[in-house]
Amino acid sequence: MILPGGIRVVFGSAFVDPRDPGNGVGNPFAVVMGAEVGRLSAAQRRTLARRTGTPETVFIDAVRQRCEPHRPSEYELDLTVLTPTGKTLGACAHGFIGVVHALAETGPITVGLDLVITTPSGGSARASLSGGCTVMLHFVSSEPLIVYGREQALEEIFHVPLPSLAGGLPVLSVGSPKLTVEVTPAVFARLRRELDGLDYDRLMALQRELNVNGIHLFCRNGITGMPERAIQANAYLGRIAVDRATGVSNAAQVSADPRVSEGQRLQIAQYTQASRSAILTLTKGKGRGIWVGGAAVLLGDREP
Missing domain, CATH: 3.10.310.10 (Diaminopimelate Epimerase; Chain A, domain 1)
Structure with missing residues (x-):
């Protein structure tokens, strides 16, 4: 599959054992990032999600920093999450964690600021990365x-x-x-x-x-x-x-x-x-x- 120039697919694993991160514990994720992600068609996204071989492939559609008077600065992330079968998920945890790590490592976000995450399917979460390798996500559950x-x-x-x-x-x-x-x-x-x-x-x-x-x-x-x-x-x-x-x-x-x-x-x-x-x-x-x-x-x- 040929991807538009500048698109990266970053792989990783979340929920690993922090005392021994290389021991195989955790769930794999793939993060698709870059300025040209928006050019990917729905068919290309489904194909890519199938080919990554991970339970969830997360596409970073947009990253914005919000700075308003009298409010703490934070980032807004627009994400799309696909399963290997092409199903769109409203929310995921290990994929969201992977996105925060990928963005922190490559420089678009500053560690210490909160991130507000939304997906086209109506999912949302707030993420925080204070340092190290642990990300915390805040969700609000629906009525059972x-x-x-x-x-x-x-x-x-x-x-x-x-x-x-x-x-x-x-x-x-x-x-x-x-x-x-x-x-x-x-x-x-x-x-x-x-x-x-x-x-x-x-x-x-x-x-x-x-x-x-x-x-x-x-x-x-x-x-x-x-x-x-x-x-x-x-x-x-x-x-x-x-x-x-x-x-x-x-x-x-x-x-x-x-x-x-x-x-x-x-x-x-x-x-x-x-x-x-x-x-x-x-x-x-x-x-x-x-x-x-x-x-x-x-x-x-x-x-x-």
């Missing part, structure tokens, strides 16, 4: 939607018994809706072992039926009762179907969690079948606000 009667479909997808769903299941969102399922630690451990048997076709059908961007499964710490571990199954990844790290899923879940108090800070580990795949830090804000963040590394440019 409740769905009923999906017990059989879920058990056919995951091949494990799930808790009674008599009260329905929430679809939670901070810009990317997720069907959210709480399981016991024992069921979570079994899910991890058997993720390679996940029924991808039924997962795809359920996501289309409910218009959700994946299924978020989590369990709590047996002593504290706080959310501790998560798995994200998402059909757009193909038959792998498990996302290595998703901040928006965990953010939406924690924001809506009545057991988590305002101002409480949590660390959640996300898992694939093989091992822990991501480290996320979350702090519940006022109302439906939630902060989510993590460390990231840039792996440089390469031809997609």
Whole structure:
């Protein structure tokens, strides 16, 4: 694929282990940046998103610095997020984190100023990078939607018994809706072992039926009762179907969690079948606000 001159595709990984950023933990992202990004057609963007091989490819459509009297200076970012199948997402976390790092490293933004992020699909977030490799994102969650009667479909997808769903299941969102399922630690451990048997076709059908961007499964710490571990199954990844790290899923879940108090800070580990795949830090804000963040590394440019 021939790109207009001056366009860069920067790759990296977010939600890595800050104590050992090279250990493979984290979720890959691709950031498409440069003055000519606006010249890319919709078809070119879909092709590029497919070719990057990352769960989310983020196109930087515009960067503006806003300086108003009596207000702190900040940046405004217009971003478009595409999955490998060309689906447009309203919000993502590791892709947003990747954009902030890429811009800070290449010089268009100054570390220490907040960034206001918007997407054409209506997603928004506020980002802060105070130094180091950790970016914090502030989202506002939507009111939960409740769905009923999906017990059989879920058990056919995951091949494990799930808790009674008599009260329905929430679809939670901070810009990317997720069907959210709480399981016991024992069921979570079994899910991890058997993720390679996940029924991808039924997962795809359920996501289309409910218009959700994946299924978020989590369990709590047996002593504290706080959310501790998560798995994200998402059909757009193909038959792998498990996302290595998703901040928006965990953010939406924690924001809506009545057991988590305002101002409480949590660390959640996300898992694939093989091992822990991501480290996320979350702090519940006022109302439906939630902060989510993590460390990231840039792996440089390469031809997609």
